[in-house]
Amino acid sequence: MINKNTKIYIAGHCGLAGSAIKSKLEQEGFLNLVYKTHKELDLTDSNAVNIFLAKEKPEYIILAAAKVGGIVGNLKSPVEFLTENIKIQTNIIENAFKNNINELIFLGSSCIYPKNSQLPIKEEQLLSGSLETTNEAYALAKICGIKLCSYYNKQYGTNYLSVMPCNLYGKNDNYHQENAHVIPMLIRRFHEAKTQNKKEVTVWGTGLPKREFLYADDFAEAIVKLIQTENIEDEIINIGTNNEITIATLAETIKKTVGYEGNIIYDKTKPDGTFSKKLNTEKMEAIGWSATTSLEDGLKITYQDFLTNDNLRK
Numbered sequence: 001m002i003n004k005n006t007k008i009y010i011a012g013h014c015g016l017a018g019s020a021i022k023s024k025l026e027q028e029g030f031l032n033l034v035y036k037t038h039k040e041l042d043l044t045d046s047n048a049v050n051i052f053l054a055k056e057k058p059e060y061i062i063l064a065a066a067k068v069g070g071i072v073g074n075l076k077s078p079v080e081f082l083t084e085n086i087k088i089q090t091n092i093i094e095n096a097f098k099n100n101i102n103e104l105i106f107l108g109s110s111c112i113y114p115k116n117s118q119l120p121i122k123e124e125q126l127l128s129g130s131l132e133t134t135n136e137a138y139a140l141a142k143i144c145g146i147k148l149c150s151y152y153n154k155q156y157g158t159n160y161l162s163v164m165p166c167n168l169y170g171k172n173d174n175y176h177q178e179n180a181h182v183i184p185m186l187i188r189r190f191h192e193a194k195t196q197n198k199k200e201v202t203v204w205g206t207g208l209p210k211r212e213f214l215y216a217d218d219f220a221e222a223i224v225k226l227i228q229t230e231n232i233e234d235e236i237i238n239i240g241t242n243n244e245i246t247i248a249t250l251a252e253t254i255k256k257t258v259g260y261e262g263n264i265i266y267d268k269t270k271p272d273g274t275f276s277k278k279l280n281t282e283k284m285e286a287i288g289w290s291a292t293t294s295l296e297d298g299l300k301i302t303y304q305d306f307l308t309n310d311n312l313r314k
């Protein structure tokens, strides 16, 4: 049973999900957390990962490290999205097993499910159809990670769990002009339009696709709940809000949060991606967690973080 002294390694502690998980564990009084920056430990180097795990001997790993990006970033660099993610996750999962680490949570994404899944998507729908093409490389890598965890469980009796969050947002997100996900990208665009008195802001696609947005701190709470829950039988668990909105509604909400007064126009030459990937979250609810932060509140905190954190605006 996990306790406040259990040594937990958070891979990817600087990213959106990993930083929220680290903060939540600290708030909850976990005293024995280990993490390394990208510079200190290259997760694409299997030997380096093995040496690190052999030395630190964590009892639990939260695998939140990944190469992530928005719809256009994914379309432009499928090679890197596939190869880097396969390397990072395989190195950690394989070396976790080699070093007798039996407990691990692997972070996936709702984009692993088939494009034409029945909605809301149940975990069982994995590999029941073709993937959405805009993020196929990333999804394929994540599916390999999920299956690798599951194969270790079956073959060697480990306790590796995969979680599938819907679209996450929050503090410490990536605001890069082309690579970012929709929320950070629109925060940046509305903010710049406001400060530069621009008449209009462009939103990609038709505005019609729907997405389910989960505040990263709520997601972190779900992860902390999972690591404290014993005897979880499932190998894959969806984590979402049960609440979908259109990209057009999202854009209006961000416009209001930022206090921009111009117009919104839609660039239909940019991809919409999948129309909906709403998750069925019954399994997570049965474990005793549901999201609590409203999109409005989460966006306010996220925008403040963007304003106060100089690094994000570079």
Ligand code: GDP
Binding pocket: 069, 070, 071, 072, 111, 135, 167, 179, 180, 181, 182, 183, 185, 186, 202, 203, 204, 205, 209, 211, 247, 270, 271, 272, 273, 274
């Ligand atoms: P996805 O859930 O993997 O498609 O992730 P994204 O966050 O990249 O995109 C979500 C939706 O937002 C898609 O329908 C995009 O077309 C739409 N979108 C609208 N404007 C933007 C933008 O400026 N950046 C991104 N990344 N997506 C945008």
